[in-house]
Amino acid sequence: MSEKDPRHEYGANAALAYLDRVVLREADLNVAAITCSDQDLLALQEAILHELEVLCPLNDRQVSISGNAVLPEMLLQQSEDVADDTGRGFSVSVLERNPEKKTIYGPVDEIVGRYQKAVIRLIEGDYGKVFRIRHMVVIGTATNVEAEDTIITQRAFAGYFESDSIIQPIEDLELTLVPPIFGEFLQSEDVTRIIDYYSEEVARLFGSTRFRRLPLSRQQAMLSGLIKRAEIESQVQDREVSIEFIEPNQDTRVKGRQKNRILKPTRHVYLPGLTEHGHHSLRYERVPLYIGGICIGIESLESHRLRRKPIRRDSDLTDKRAGLCLAIDPYPEIRNTLEIEDGQAVLVPISGQDFEADFN
DSSP: OOOOOTTOTTSHHHHHHHHHHHHHHHHHHHHHHHHSOHHHHHHHHHHHHHHHHHHSOOTTOEEEEEEEEEEEGGGGGOOTTOBOTTSOOOOOOOSEEETTTTEEEEEEEEEEEEEEEEEEEEEEETTEEEEEEEEEEEEEEOSSOOOTTTBOSSSEEEEEEETTOEEEEHHHHHHHHSOOGGGOOOOHHHHHHHHHHHHHHHHHHHHOHHHHHSOHHHHHHHHHHHHHHHHHHHTOTTEEEEEEEOOOOTTOBOOGGGTTOBOOOOOOEEEETOSTTSOEEEEOTTOOSEEEEEEEEEEOTTTTGGGTOOOOSGGGOSOTTOOSEEEEEEOHHHHHHHTOOTTOOEEEESSSSOEEEEEO
16 A cells, blocks of 8 residues: 555565575585585685675674574573673573584574674585575673684674574664654554555565465564564554545446446454454454554464464465454444454454554
8 A cells, every 4th residue: 555665675575585595595505515616615605695795784783683593502501691782681492402512503582683794504404514594693792601603702692593584673673662753653644654564565475486485484483573563663552543444435336347336345354263263254244434443453364374384375365465454452332333242353454455544
């Protein structure tokens, strides 16, 4: 519904382009390791790293990053001396451990650090050593620690994050988290523009062949990252919202093969958790032209499926046109019209139908 915001330099499309290039270039590296001389292999690595820097221009910027990473083992000590760039202590769930290098591997959620560059690492694969591309981020400081491979200086240590990690430049977050001058909220038209943008991004994401080929963990990370950014940037949570659906009137008729057939109303909402499978129930009937209430956040109809299975085809999608949804706690009169219980949220697809939204 709205044009692309130029601030989103590392959005869904950019992340997919980066991942696509990483997969291609990792294959090139592993072939070159067999067929090329050491000098040619080194030249190829330098060219690849320069190429990735153009796709992900975050060098020396402070970022928030979530994903699986190789980290120094000393993080398990839960020492008060261990902190990220913001001074907060943190922990990591261990999936693998390398006693020789004194490192661990596992998921880290929203840790703050300074992005260094993409790096090429030689790791142990299923059939021997293979090249993998990672994000290198300096994530904190520590005292009196020793660890091979992840210590940058006596006090600074780095994490090597998987290429599908979710990255958000901190200055972009600060622009959205700090209220505008005089403490005013975003104007309603700005909120609408932001949620429209992210909803269309998600709809395109679900239809992307590259996205559908990704493993489940990567799909989960990309969707959750986009939902989180949409909520933060739009400031929709806990705001009153009034939605008025734009419906065809008696003068609006179908063109083409079904010429002159009057268009039927198209407004629809979803009610979460109403089926035996825990999916969302589509509601066409008893949906009023006006829905008002408190916006409790932004959701995707596909989040439930992505807890268990990846998206591979159209039939895996609850609604391929929906994009994202506004999760609304409706006013009592709207709740009565929809015939839903207290505490039941209503999910209004942002894409795939026409409505005007006013945020107060």
